Amino acid sequence: MSVEDADAPEEVMWSGKWITAKRRGKWEYVSRARGIKAAVILPLDGDHVVLVEQYRVPHGGRVLELPAGLIGDEEHFEGEDPLAAAKRELVEETGYSAASWQDCGTYLSSPGMTGESFTLLKATDLTKVGEGGGTDAEDITVHRIALAELPPRVAEFRAKGVAIDVRILTLLGATL
Numbered sequence: 001m002s003v004e005d006a007d008a009p010e011e012v013m014w015s016g017k018w019i020t021a022k023r024r025g026k027w028e029y030v031s032r033a034r035g036i037k038a039a040v041i042l043p044l045d046g047d048h049v050v051l052v053e054q055y056r057v058p059h060g061g062r063v064l065e066l067p068a069g070l071i072g073d074e075e076h077f078e079g080e081d082p083l084a085a086a087k088r089e090l091v092e093e094t095g096y097s098a099a100s101w102q103d104c105g106t107y108l109s110s111p112g113m114t115g116e117s118f119t120l121l122k123a124t125d126l127t128k129v130g131e132g133g134g135t136d137a138e139d140i141t142v143h144r145i146a147l148a149e150l151p152p153r154v155a156e157f158r159a160k161g162v163a164i165d166v167r168i169l170t171l172l173g174a175t176l
Helices: 082-094 147-159 166-175
Strands: 010-015 019-024 027-032 037-045 048-056 061-065 068-071 096-108 117-128 141-146
Touching: 037 082, 037 096, 037 166, 048 082, 048 147, 061 166, 068 082, 082 096, 082 117, 141 147, 147 166
Parallel strands: 037 117
Antiparallel strands: 010 019, 019 027, 037 048, 037 068, 048 061, 048 141, 096 117
């Protein structure tokens, strides 16, 4: 099978601290700069899930999401592995720590537009260790939601104008 532009040279159109815009033949796309990747956490607390809500500039509004964070984005986190990043981000964003972790694999965020990938890590045996809410530069609201109530709760968020991150489909899939 031949894919048009697969062998065309990659051209960097623009590069910033966090992303790089590229072109290969007729395709334009973005990737994380400096090889940065992401860790996404699926925090399950018994029959509940812990989600975060925060303002996202590219969307222009608030988004309900699984907690997540960049791997190796800061100099002092260079060389960090996905599990270490996930442990740090779970406490920082939600105020929970997890005793059990499962690596669920690497996934692509939006393969037609970005080269970004993320490692999905399932966190269980949760313990509340702090308030969460993110760093001083973030405005994160933590939501602990019963899995059985997730579909109507997602509908409530949508009705309030909160966008829903596609990764929440990992929890809604069987109910759609």
